[in-house]
Amino acid sequence: MSLATLSPPARVLVTKIGLDGHDRGSRIVAAFLRDAGMEVIYTPPWQSIPAVVKLAMEEDVDVIGISSLATDHLIVPKLTDALRAAGLGHVGVVVGGIVPEDERAVLIDAGVHAIFGPGSARDEIIQHVALLAAKVRETKDAELAEIAQ
Amino acid sequence: MSKEAVQLSLPGFEQAHGRWRAEYGRQIGTDRVIRNRSQIEIKPLYTPRDWNGESFLDDLGFPGQFPYTRGIYPTMHRGRTWTQRQLIGLGTPEDYNKRVRVILDAGATAISLLPCNSGFRGVDCDEVDPVLLGTCGTVINTTDHMDRALDGVPLGNISTAMNDPSPFTLLAFTLAVAKRRGIPWTSITGTSNQSDYISHFIANHMFYRLSLAGARRVLLDHIEFCRKHVPGWNPVSVVGQHMQQAGATPVETMAFTLSTALQYAQDCIDRGMDIDVVLRRFTFFFDISISFFEEVAKFRAGRRIWARLARERLGAKDPGSWRFKFHGQTSGVDLTEQQPLNNVARVAVQAMAGIMSGLQSLHTDAYDEAITTPTEETARIAVATQNILREEAHLCDVIDPLGGSYYVETLTDQMESEIEVLIGKIDAAGGMYKAAESGLVQSMIGTSALAFQERVERGEEKIIGVNCYQNDSGPSLSRATERPALDRMTDHVARFQAYKEARSQDDVRRALDALARAANSERENVYERIVEAAEAGITHGEIVSCLRKELGFGHPLVVV
Numbered sequence: 001m002s003l004a005t006l007s008p009p010a011r012v013l014v015t016k017i018g019l020d021g022h023d024r025g026s027r028i029v030a031a032f033l034r035d036a037g038m039e040v041i042y043t044p045p046w047q048s049i050p051a052v053v054k055l056a057m058e059e060d061v062d063v064i065g066i067s068s069l070a071t072d073h074l075i076v077p078k079l080t081d082a083l084r085a086a087g088l089g090h091v092g093v094v095v096g097g098i099v100p101e102d103e104r105a106v107l108i109d110a111g112v113h114a115i116f117g118p119g120s121a122r123d124e125i126i127q128h129v130a131l132l133a134a135k136v137r138e139t140k141d142a143e144l145a146e147i148a149q
Numbered sequence: 150m151s152k153e154a155v156q157l158s159l160p161g162f163e164q165a166h167g168r169w170r171a172e173y174g175r176q177i178g179t180d181r182v183i184r185n186r187s188q189i190e191i192k193p194l195y196t197p198r199d200w201n202g203e204s205f206l207d208d209l210g211f212p213g214q215f216p217y218t219r220g221i222y223p224t225m226h227r228g229r230t231w232t233q234r235q236l237i238g239l240g241t242p243e244d245y246n247k248r249v250r251v252i253l254d255a256g257a258t259a260i261s262l263l264p265c266n267s268g269f270r271g272v273d274c275d276e277v278d279p280v281l282l283g284t285c286g287t288v289i290n291t292t293d294h295m296d297r298a299l300d301g302v303p304l305g306n307i308s309t310a311m312n313d314p315s316p317f318t319l320l321a322f323t324l325a326v327a328k329r330r331g332i333p334w335t336s337i338t339g340t341s342n343q344s345d346y347i348s349h350f351i352a353n354h355m356f357y358r359l360s361l362a363g364a365r366r367v368l369l370d371h372i373e374f375c376r377k378h379v380p381g382w383n384p385v386s387v388v389g390q391h392m393q394q395a396g397a398t399p400v401e402t403m404a405f406t407l408s409t410a411l412q413y414a415q416d417c418i419d420r421g422m423d424i425d426v427v428l429r430r431f432t433f434f435f436d437i438s439i440s441f442f443e444e445v446a447k448f449r450a451g452r453r454i455w456a457r458l459a460r461e462r463l464g465a466k467d468p469g470s471w472r473f474k475f476h477g478q479t480s481g482v483d484l485t486e487q488q489p490l491n492n493v494a495r496v497a498v499q500a501m502a503g504i505m506s507g508l509q510s511l512h513t514d515a516y517d518e519a520i521t522t523p524t525e526e527t528a529r530i531a532v533a534t535q536n537i538l539r540e541e542a543h544l545c546d547v548i549d550p551l552g553g554s555y556y557v558e559t560l561t562d563q564m565e566s567e568i569e570v571l572i573g574k575i576d577a578a579g580g581m582y583k584a585a586e587s588g589l590v591q592s593m594i595g596t597s598a599l600a601f602q603e604r605v606e607r608g609e610e611k612i613i614g615v616n617c618y619q620n621d622s623g624p625s626l627s628r629a630t631e632r633p634a635l636d637r638m639t640d641h642v643a644r645f646q647a648y649k650e651a652r653s654q655d656d657v658r659r660a661l662d663a664l665a666r667a668a669n670s671e672r673e674n675v676y677e678r679i680v681e682a683a684e685a686g687i688t689h690g691e692i693v694s695c696l697r698k699e700l701g702f703g704h705p706l707v708v709v
Contacts, residue, residue, distance in 0.1 A: 019266035019281055021355025023707070024395050027595065028602055044707050045354060046270065070266060071284035074632075078278070098486065100520055100630040118486045118519065119615035122606055 006062075010038045010133030013061045015052055016045035017079060018072030025097055026067035029125065033065075036126045038133070049079050053086045062133035062140075063092040073099045077110035084111075090139045092132040096120070159197065166196065185443040186601070187400035189563050195555035200562070202553070208453065208562070212507075212548045216456040218449050218561070219549035220507040221472035226545035232510040233535050234310055234476065238263025238286035239522060240633040241641045242298035245287040250301060251525075259510075260302070261310040261342075264289055264319060269312075271358040271697065273690030274642050282642070283633040285522060286312070290645060290689040295322035296329065305332045309339035310476075314356040315346050315364045316696050317371050317676065321683035324379065328684065338381035342434055342476070344368060345388040347409050347585050352594060353391035354705040358693055361586060363668075363700025367675055368413070369420055374676040376426060385413055386432045386476070392590075393436040394482050396598020399447040400564055404571030405581070405590055406433065407454060411572075412581040414463050424463055428470030436480040437503040439495055442560060445551055448475070448506035450565035454572075476510040477503035484519040487614035492516035497534050504544045505551055511535060521630050588706050645688075652686050660685040661695050668699035 014030040016023065023045050034040040041059050043052075056064055064083075066076055073095055083091055095107060096116040104115055114128050173193065174180075183191045192199075210216065213223030222228065237248055237260070249260055263286040267277045273290045274282055282288050289295055304327050313319035320341055324334055343349070346364035349357040359367060368385070375384040389397075389406035397405065410431060417427045433451075437444050455473040459465045479499035484492040493516045500513050513531040515523030523531070538544045551557045578584040585591070604610040611617050660682045667673035675696075682692055697703070 019270050019277060019355070020285075021269075021353065021357075021705075023354060024598055027707075028599060031599060042707075044705065071281060071632075074280045074284070075278050098520060102629050119612070 005037070006130075006134055006137055008039075010063065010130060010137075011041065011059060011061045012038050012063045012065060012129060012133065013041045013043070013052070013056055013059060014065045014067070015043040015047050015055075016067050016072065017047050017049060017052060018068070018075055019046065020068065020070035020072050021045040022069040023067070025069065026065075029065060029067065029096060032122050033126065033129060036130070038129070049075070049082050052079060053082050053088065056083065056088055056091055057086060061091060062136040063094065063129050065129070066093065066095045068095060068097040068099065070098070073097070073103065073107060076107050076112060080111040090136055090143070092129075092136045094129065094132065096125070162197070166198070169194070185399075185560075186438065186440045187398040187443060187564065187567065189400075189443075189560070189567070191560075195559050197555065200555050200558040202558075209552060209558075215460070215468070215471060216453040217472060218453045219552050221452065221474060221509075225507055225548040226504070226539075227548060230539055230545050231504065231508055232259050232308075233257070233532060234259050234261055234510045234512055235528060235532060236261050236263050236312075236478075236512055237528075238265070238312070240283040240287060241637060242287060242289055242294045244283070244633065245289075245298045246300050246302075248525075249298075253302065253307070258306075259308045259310065261312070261512075262287065262289075262298070262319065263312045266355065268319075268689060269314065269355045271690065271693035273645065273688050274638075275646050276690060279635060279638050279642060280632075282638045288638075288641060289319065289322065291648065292322045292325040292329075292683050292686065293648065294645075295319070296326045299323070299326060304330065305336035307338075309337075310342045311339065312343045312356075313341050314343045314349060315359055315367045315371070316679055316692060317341055317344070317367070318679065318683065318689045318692050320379075320382070321676075321680045321692075322689075324680050325684040334379045335381065337379050340383040340386050340432055340476075341371070342386040342432075343388065344371070344385050345409060345413075345434075347412065347581055348388040348391045348406075350703070350705055351392060351405075351585050351590050352395035352397075353388075354707070357703040357705045359696055359703045360701025361582070361703075363696065364703065365416065365582070366700065367696070369416055370674045370676040372417060372427065372430075373420070373422065374674055374680070375430070376422070383430045383432050385427075385430065386434045387413065388434045390434055390436040390478060392594055393438065394480065395594050396601060397594045398597050399438065399440065399443050400567045401571060401593060401597060402435070403447050403451045403454075403564070404568045404575070406435070407451065407458065407568070408572050408575040408581040408584070410455070411458060411462070414459075415580070418463070424465050425467040425470050428459055428463070428465050429467065431470075431474075432509075433473060433475040435475055435477050436482070437477045437499045437506075437508075438480045439483045439499050439502075441498060441502045442551075442557060443564070444499075444502040445506045445557055446560040446564045448477075448503075448508070449549075449552075449557070449561045450568055451475075452507075453561075454565060454568060474509050476512070477506075477508040478512040479503070479514045481514050481518045484514060484516070485612060485614050486519045487619070489516055489520065491613060492519065493530060493534070496531065497538065500534060500538055501542075501544065504538060505549075507549060524631060586706070591706060649688065656685055657687060657691070660687050661691060664692065664695050665699050668696055 030042045094114045212220035265286040265288045311319045372384045375382045387410045389402040393402040452473040456471040459471045479496045515527035515531045517527045664678045667675045667678040
């Protein structure tokens with residue numbers, strides 16, 4: 001596996017927003033991202049959008065993974081808006097779970113980097129998240145350098 | 150029980166068996182080790198050496214006779230086929246009413262009701278983002294909502310299954326509606342089919358509303374209330390489905406479910422209830438996976454173990470208490486988003502396993518289950534699948550048609566012993582309540598879920614269209630996803646808010662105070678107060694929030 005290794009390791013928040021509690025997928029993905037060397041912050045389901053934004057900020061995460069199995073993806077655009085409003089527009093957002101074909105474009109337009117449907121390969125998810133985290137880290141570093149100047 | 154030592158008096162058996170073994174070995178070369186989902190090794194052939202029927206009377210017997218391995222009634226599906234119980238729930242109460250009338254007009258005598266996810270979380274419709282309302286179930290927060298949902302539905306003449314976790318507000322609203330309509334509670338029949346709070350704490354976190362201790366108290370009050378006032382109602386449905394969906398193997402699922410049933414039964418005994426009155430109203434609810442023979446063995450073994458536990462361990466004397474009545478739902482976890490029409494075939498195989506196991510009631514998933522809430526069209530195919538299996542495939546002609554198969558009987562015995570070992574482990578941990586509270590069960594399920602995922606990734610478990618045959622082009626679902634109309638949903642919320650404001654706030658306070666007092670008094674039945682609150686116009690969210698405050702908020706234990 002050609003994993004772009006970050007130092008310190010990529011920080012990923014794996015969470016669920018909205019009402020659904022099916023968390024087998026989010027637990028499995030959290031476990032294998034952790035096993036791939038990333039620092040995973042895992043929350044139980046039913047997080048509110050402000051709570052996720054706050055946690056993303058406090059934990060300085062590079063990527064947020066949202067698991068949605070029962071229509072909670074419908075409020076993901078509200079999360080990306082809230083992240084931008086909080087100055088966290090650089091944080092990468094990916095979604096995993098069930099997103100009907102005709103509702104994908106709305107999420108991508110809202111700034112979601114990737115949607116991993118059922119049956120997505122572990123390596124595919126790890127690689128995507130690792131590369132996304134590396135890109136986010138570059139943006140963050142550039143911003144910090146700018147501030148330092 | 151090892152069957153290796155079975156002596157056979159079949160002349161010529163040994164020679165013929167030896168010839169087959171030699172021939173098999175020559176042709177197959179190096180044989181693969183095959184294991185089912187419960188990790189039991191599966192041999193290429195089963196013979197009278199594995200199972201020879203000598204324990205027939207003790208282990209099988211006849212349908213309707215102890216230990217009920219072959220079925221809980223003498224006539225089984227030949228006398229009365231299973232109840233076709235399709236889950237429905239969508240949109241506003243009016244949307245639900247439209248759908249349920251179609252079903253009743255088509256001759257159904259049983260209906261189901263699935264509430265909106267906001268309801269599962271214990272809140273009212275004005276507390277969540279309106280785009281999430283009614284996408285997965287019906288928004289019912291008050292007795293008025295229930296009245297509209299059941300408009301024209303003959304409450305006393307149909308059986309209703311409700312996904313109604315503790316504190317059972319949907320049943321409370323239904324009883325309030327019945328009272329309004331002058332229908333006696335004694336004529337109300339159906340099931341609280343999400344009453345198993347332990348399964349929610351372990352594996353279906355979205356249904357988990359009250360603390361473990363609080364949920365335990367409310368369930369026992371609910372059982373006592375129903376026994377006194379709604380005797381035709383099944384207040385307890387012990388649910389294996391969530392655990393299997395969360396990744397428990399079929400063996401683990403059956404063991405944990407039976408351990409849960411033992412816990413509830415013991416709690417009732419400790420309350421001084423008559424075990425025979427209680428157990429007669431116990432029902433079970435399971436997932437039926439596509440691991441066909443394993444599912445059949447799971448159900449046959451479960452039926453046998455439950456009969457023995459109920460009679461010997463719980464001391465039940467009435468045969469009605471020994472019968473393992475179960476509802477099966479074809480497993481959504483086995484369905485794939487890829488090549489979705491393939492799911493029609495999967496559901497048919499799952500349903501066959503359930504029917505041939507002698508289930509009492511069946512829900513077949515629509516093929517779009519892996520993607521969205523079913524449409525009328527896909528739900529119709531799911532029902533037709535049951536009709537085809539019954540009428541065209543003649544699955545109801547013979548009782549326990551797989552009984553006596555060397556393979557099925559051997560596997561039933563093997564699963565039975567493994568289930569019993571696990572029940573012993575839960576006993577050693579102090580029973581299911583404690584085993585769940587400590588996280589023991591959750592970590593076992595988590596380990597099995599990860600192991601299954603790894604077998605899929607290694608290609609040992611094949612899933613068509615997911616890890617093999619991915620490129621078969623076939624029709625995909627390209628239709629627009631149906632969502633409840635947002636303007637009608639916001640109207641529903643506005644109406645609800647106006648309703649809340651128009652109530653006498655003094656009455657609201659009085660009813661909630663009475664509920665809080667009952668929650669804090671061991672002498673009162675808290676469910677009686679819940680039903681009174683429903684009659685007084687108190688909302689679902691208000692009832693749950695009051696009980697969360699008094700009895701503790703339900704935080705599931707998440708074991709990663």
